[in-house]
Amino acid sequence: MKQNWKPGTLIYPLPAILVSCGSSDEEYNVFTASWAGTICTNPPMCYVSIRPERYSHAIIKRNMEFTLNLTTEALARATDWCGVRSGRDCDKFKEMNLTPEKGVKVSSPYIVEAPLSIECRVKEIVSLGSHDMFVVDVVNVVADDRYINAETGEFDMKRAGMLVYCHGEYFGLGNRIGHFGWSVKKNK
Amino acid sequence: MKQNWKPGTLIYPLPAILVSCGSSDEEYNVFTASWAGTICTNPPMCYVSIRPERYSHAIIKRNMEFTLNLTTEALARATDWCGVRSGRDCDKFKEMNLTPEKGVKVSSPYIVEAPLSIECRVKEIVSLGSHDMFVVDVVNVVADDRYINAETGEFDMKRAGMLVYCHGEYFGLGNRIGHFGWSVKKNK
Numbered sequence: 001m002k003q004n005w006k007p008g009t010l011i012y013p014l015p016a017i018l019v020s021c022g023s024s025d026e027e028y029n030v031f032t033a034s035w036a037g038t039i040c041t042n043p044p045m046c047y048v049s050i051r052p053e054r055y056s057h058a059i060i061k062r063n064m065e066f067t068l069n070l071t072t073e074a075l076a077r078a079t080d081w082c083g084v085r086s087g088r089d090c091d092k093f094k095e096m097n098l099t100p101e102k103g104v105k106v107s108s109p110y111i112v113e114a115p116l117s118i119e120c121r122v123k124e125i126v127s128l129g130s131h132d133m134f135v136v137d138v139v140n141v142v143a144d145d146r147y148i149n150a151e152t153g154e155f156d157m158k159r160a161g162m163l164v165y166c167h168g169e170y171f172g173l174g175n176r177i178g179h180f181g182w183s184v185k186k187n188k
Numbered sequence: 189m190k191q192n193w194k195p196g197t198l199i200y201p202l203p204a205i206l207v208s209c210g211s212s213d214e215e216y217n218v219f220t221a222s223w224a225g226t227i228c229t230n231p232p233m234c235y236v237s238i239r240p241e242r243y244s245h246a247i248i249k250r251n252m253e254f255t256l257n258l259t260t261e262a263l264a265r266a267t268d269w270c271g272v273r274s275g276r277d278c279d280k281f282k283e284m285n286l287t288p289e290k291g292v293k294v295s296s297p298y299i300v301e302a303p304l305s306i307e308c309r310v311k312e313i314v315s316l317g318s319h320d321m322f323v324v325d326v327v328n329v330v331a332d333d334r335y336i337n338a339e340t341g342e343f344d345m346k347r348a349g350m351l352v353y354c355h356g357e358y359f360g361l362g363n364r365i366g367h368f369g370w371s372v373k374k375n376k
Binding site: 001002003004005006007008009010011012013014015017034035036037038039040041042043044045046047049068070073076077078080081083084085101104112116118128129130131133137138139140141142143144145146148154155157158162163164165166167168169170171172173174175176177178179180181182183184 | 189196201202231235261329330331334353369
């Protein structure tokens with residue numbers, strides 16, 4: 001049986017991303033966001049939606065750059081903590097033993113402990129209500145070579161232990177079901 | 189060691205969503221998208237990015253409505269197949285044994301086999317390059333009561349067996365790590 005619910009935000013599973021920002025040690029901050037995703041393949045563009053009252057909102061608006069750091073099971077506690085605490089009250093990098101490293105193409109730092117960091121430059125800020133959508137160009141990707149398959153050059157997300165956020169709960173990746181296109185190959 | 193890669197679309201894990209559209213039996217179609225997510229909590233808004241050459245692009249532009257159907261491990265084969273095949277060549281609902289049911293607040297059908305369907309009305313279409321971003325208002329949610337916890341009223345995504353799409357591969361949900369905010373509660 002089906003129930004009708006009032007409109008809500010129920011698209012899942014999602015990543016839980018550590019967004020790092022700021023252009024100097026004193027300004028550096030990091031927070032967690034799941035309202036984030038890819039909006040265009042070519043050119044590579046993505047978005048993050050951020051509440052205006054969040055401490056990092058003003059930092060990003062000032063610098064118009066930030067970095068999306070993908071997270072893993074090993075980073076689960078830091079990921080959750082950075083989503084609950086505010087950079088107004090503490091140095092989240094220090095408290096969570098995260099290491100900020102100077103960005104390559106942007107002023108914002110990336111997180112050394114993250115398997116993959118996506119450097120972003122803001123193109124547009126769209127006010128929607130509770131959240132502002134930051135529409136960005138991807139300008140660089142920093143990848144940890146521990147998870148790159150030496151033969152194929154592919155980044156192995158299963159081995160990296162990617163973290164999944166699903167309707168208020170964190171999970172690891174489960175059983176591998178198949179590769180994109182497997183349903184057609186099996187029929188041949 | 190870190191490697192720098194050229195800009196790319198690497199935000200993962202993501203949902204693999206069955207997008208259903210069309211306002212009559214003859215027009216009904218369904219395709220798979222992962223460039224989709226929540227962009228605002230209040231009002232509830234989301235987006236899907238679609239290549240203009242995709243068969244459903246014109247159908248959605250005509251009706252300005254569609255439905256996002258979340259997918260599960262049980263729907264993995266249909267999800268992959270609907271992402272590879274085109275509605276120009278076949279009736280994907282029939283081929284994959286998916287049941288279209290008349291929408292509640294929109295003309296597009298929802299998929300009965302999906303655990304959760306999100307009815308959307310298009311507010312704006314933004315051309316970005318390879319993809320057009322459809323910015324939408326959520327107008328209704330249809331939930332399968334098999335996965336609703338009778339005590340809490342919560343939708344149990346773990347029990348529904350949500351499907352995860354991660355860099356070209358499909359996975360199930362793995363180990364539950366914790367609830368949003370657990371890192372702070374543990375410290376008390």
